[in-house]
Amino acid sequence: MSGRAHGSLAALAVAALALAGCGAASPDVLLLTRSGSIPGARLTLLVNDGGTVRCNGGTPRSLPDPRLLDARRIAEDLADDAKTGLTLPAPRTSVLRYRVRTQDGTVTFSDEDAVRRHELAPVIVFARRVAQGVCGLPR
Numbered sequence: 001m002s003g004r005a006h007g008s009l010a011a012l013a014v015a016a017l018a019l020a021g022c023g024a025a026s027p028d029v030l031l032l033t034r035s036g037s038i039p040g041a042r043l044t045l046l047v048n049d050g051g052t053v054r055c056n057g058g059t060p061r062s063l064p065d066p067r068l069l070d071a072r073r074i075a076e077d078l079a080d081d082a083k084t085g086l087t088l089p090a091p092r093t094s095v096l097r098y099r100v101r102t103q104d105g106t107v108t109f110s111d112e113d114a115v116r117r118h119e120l121a122p123v124i125v126f127a128r129r130v131a132q133g134v135c136g137l138p139r
Contacts, residue, residue, distance in 0.1 A: 026050030029071045029102070034127050036096035036111075040139040043131055047071040055135035063134060070126050075102040077119050082106060088113045098123055 026049040034043040047053050051068050052060035063071075082105035090097055094110035100123055114120040131137040
């Protein structure tokens with residue numbers, strides 16, 4: 001085999017390896033579920049680190065970079081609570097209930113808990129922004 005043919009085969013092998021790596025799936029950042037007693041409360045958002053979100057089990061939609069950064073920040077900010085499986089009981093006056101699952105674990109809380117625990121408020125804002133702005137849902 002000539003040096004040129006050998007070099008071509010090596011280049012082809014490198015290109016094949018590069019393409020194989022491109023097919024690797026990105027991990028999920030978080031799974032956010034919202035439930036409640038008002039119309040439109042039910043919501044499921046599965047955020048993937050590749051920049052997509054699945055709204056209520058639908059097909060992946062492009063997630064704007066600022067919202068992906070928000071999701072990553074939420075997962076990071078909730079990491080310690082997720083590791084301990086934080087579940088806050090819902091007060092009778094709460095309207096919405098949230099559950100955030102990350103690679104670290106799960107955090108469950110109500111809309112009222114975000115008043116006392118400020119690290120939970122971004123979850124509520126994120127859910128609403130993505131539901132309306134990306135999923136096209138009313139809430």
